[in-house]
Amino acid sequence: MGYSGFKVFWEGLRGNTGWKPVWRDPAPKPHYDVIIIGGGGHGLTTAYYLAKNHGITNVAVLERGYLGGGNVGRNTTIVRANYLLPGNSEFYSHSLKLWEGMEQELNYNTMMSQRGVLNLAHSDGQMDAFARRGNQMLIQGDDAELLDADGVRAHAPFLNFKSQRFPIRGGLLHRRGGTARHDAVAWGYARGADRMGVDLIQNCEVTGFRIENGKVRGVETSRGYIGAGKVGMAVAGRTGQVAAMAGLRLPIESHVLQAFVSEGLKPIIPGVVTFGMGHFYISQSDKGGLVFGGDLDFYNSYAARGNLPMLEHVMEAGMAMVPMIGNARMLRGWGGIMDMSMDGSPIIDRTPIDGLFLNGGWCYGGFKATPGSGWCFAHLLATGEYHKAATRFRLNRFETGHVLDEEGTGARPNKH
Amino acid sequence: MRIECPQCGARDVREFTYLGAAVLADRPDADATTEAWQDYVHLRDNPAGPHDELWHHAMGCSAWLRVRRNTLTHEILTVTMAQEDRT
Numbered sequence: 341m342g343y344s345g346f347k348v349f350w351e352g353l354r355g356n357t358g359w360k361p362v363w364r365d366p367a368p369k370p371h372y373d374v375i376i377i378g379g380g381g382h383g384l385t386t387a388y389y390l391a392k393n394h395g396i397t398n399v400a401v402l403e404r405g406y407l408g409g410g411n412v413g414r415n416t417t418i419v420r421a422n423y424l425l426p427g428n429s430e431f432y433s434h435s436l437k438l439w440e441g442m443e444q445e446l447n448y449n450t451m452m453s454q455r456g457v458l459n460l461a462h463s464d465g466q467m468d469a470f471a472r473r474g475n476q477m478l479i480q481g482d483d484a485e486l487l488d489a490d491g492v493r494a495h496a497p498f499l500n501f502k503s504q505r506f507p508i509r510g511g512l513l514h515r516r517g518g519t520a521r522h523d524a525v526a527w528g529y530a531r532g533a534d535r536m537g538v539d540l541i542q543n544c545e546v547t548g549f550r551i552e553n554g555k556v557r558g559v560e561t562s563r564g565y566i567g568a569g570k571v572g573m574a575v576a577g578r579t580g581q582v583a584a585m586a587g588l589r590l591p592i593e594s595h596v597l598q599a600f601v602s603e604g605l606k607p608i609i610p611g612v613v614t615f616g617m618g619h620f621y622i623s624q625s626d627k628g629g630l631v632f633g634g635d636l637d638f639y640n641s642y643a644a645r646g647n648l649p650m651l652e653h654v655m656e657a658g659m660a661m662v663p664m665i666g667n668a669r670m671l672r673g674w675g676g677i678m679d680m681s682m683d684g685s686p687i688i689d690r691t692p693i694d695g696l697f698l699n700g701g702w703c704y705g706g707f708k709a710t711p712g713s714g715w716c717f718a719h720l721l722a723t724g725e726y727h728k729a730a731t732r733f734r735l736n737r738f739e740t741g742h743v744l745d746e747e748g749t750g751a752r753p754n755k756h
Numbered sequence: 757m758r759i760e761c762p763q764c765g766a767r768d769v770r771e772f773t774y775l776g777a778a779v780l781a782d783r784p785d786a787d788a789t790t791e792a793w794q795d796y797v798h799l800r801d802n803p804a805g806p807h808d809e810l811w812h813h814a815m816g817c818s819a820w821l822r823v824r825r826n827t828l829t830h831e832i833l834t835v836t837m838a839q840e841d842r843t
């Protein structure tokens with residue numbers, strides 16, 4: 341079933357009785373060419389591009405809950421390509437281009453809204469750092485504009501320009517950045533993968549690996565043993581736990597990140613505004629809710645909820661930089677578990693076990709990576725070669741010293 | 757979360773700073789192998805359940821504490837002085 345404006349209109353006339361389930365609910369087969377563990381954004385895009393780019397369709401995505409019930413449905417939906425380091429820069433650039441073609445590619449409205457990402461600067465040093473970052477973005481072929489205080493005022497007049505502690509000196513504006521509808525991204529790729537023959541198997545938890553002579557043969561699941569030629573892990577916050585079942589110890593810790601949303605309001609926030617010095621960022625959803633968040637709670641956690649101190653901190657930082665939000669009522673807050681790597685950058689690589697591949701360590705920023713991650717992970721699974729946009733996300737970079745520490749904070753996962 | 761500091765009693769988590777897994781207290785010798793250092797600096801068990809970790813009572817008595825905490829529930833299980841624990 342293709343989607344179109346006409347279809348929506350027609351179904352409206354028929355009382356919406358013609359819509360059908362968008363993907364099948366297949367029973368697991370005894371064996372697949374490739375099994376992807378995790379039906380979040382990255383697992384679904386990987387399956388989609390395995391089928392689409394490489395013609396590998398005997399593929400299953402095993403999800404322990406329901407599709408899109410993990411972080412892909414819990415994040416604050418910011419999409420951007422404003423990285424500094426070679427390794428990250430080309431990857432997020434590639435991913436942003438895929439975002440720009442996604443709705444046509446999937447015939448699915450993922451509500452990609454490129455209304456810009458503005459990072460605020462409060463000192464000369466920060467302006468210099470942003471100039472450098474902006475130049476790197478331009479060299480990468482993406483867009484960046486360094487704004488002075490008046491430029492920021494024109495873009496976001498509601499900010500606190502009188503702050504003594506954090507006077508607004510300017511900002512870095514990345515106009516092609518923005519937000520997208522997170523659930524729709526999962527559903528769109530799920531539908532696309534299913535249509536090409538991928539089995540999306542929900543309520544199917546992987547509980548162990550069958551490994552013989554250093555090679556993976558398949559996975560034990562809550563729905564029985566399933567054999568596989570290759571297995572790819574894409575389980576986000578659970579990366580450490582799932583890898584441990586294969587005997588791997590990783591440079592990853594799991595941490596909780598909170599986010600908050602207000603009641604629905606008329607459009608007021610253009611795109612995304614980040615106040616990095618105060619650990620605060622804000623955007624507005626298409627429903628009108630102000631969506632905002634800050635830093636991790638800083639301690640290891642697998643509880644999909646945070647604690648009060650960080651909630652208060654985010655509210656205080658928000659009030660300091662965007663005082664008008666004090667008039668809105670906060671409706672909800674929630675937490676999601678992030679696989680924080682030791683250098684703050686992801687891993688897309690093979691593992692020491694033959695046939696077992698790893699996609700993880702996405703930290704704060706895995707939503708914007710969703711299409712690029714699937715594209716590059718599928719490439720590695722299918723061809724055995726690193727995709728040119730993802731050559732540095734190696735598992736051994738920590739030993740060899742080739743870390744990608746974008747923030748320059750060292751091996752402290754809670755600091756990235 | 758409240759942490760029961762052995763010196764100060766139960767205090768709000770806001771008074772403490774988190775460092776990381778307690779293995780950080782077991783620094784290898786300077787001439788240890790690269791593997792031992794890689795293990796110490798980068799690799800973690802990352803358990804979903806009881807986890808030994810180091811907290812600094814920065815806004816209190818300034819002691820380093822070794823805290824066993826359940827990462828699934830945030831329940832604090834035991835707290836000892838990090839230093840005593842090492843000897």
Ligand SMILES: Cc1cc2nc3c(=O)[nH]c(=O)nc-3n(C[C@H](O)[C@H](O)[C@H](O)COP(=O)(O)OP(=O)(O)OC[C@H]3O[C@@H](n4cnc5c(N)ncnc54)[C@H](O)[C@@H]3O)c2cc1C
Pocket residue numbers: 377378379380381382383402403404405406408409410411412413414415416417418419544545546547574575576577578582597598599633674675676677678702703704705706707708709
């Ligand atoms: C509050 C919050 C805000 C965020 N904001 C942003 C943002 O603005 N921009 C951005 O780019 N990123 C953001 N992120 C990060 C982003 O959401 C994640 O990095 C990304 O979603 C992770 O990839 P995923 O979608 O595949 O994860 P998930 O959706 O979590 O998928 C992993 C799946 O694996 C499944 N799984 C786990 N264990 C097993 C098992 N044993 N067997 C089978 N299945 C299993 C899980 O059930 C889950 O569905 C945010 C995250 C949070 C929590």
Ligand SMILES: [Zn+2]
Pocket residue numbers: 761762763764765813816817818819
């Ligand atoms: Zn104390």
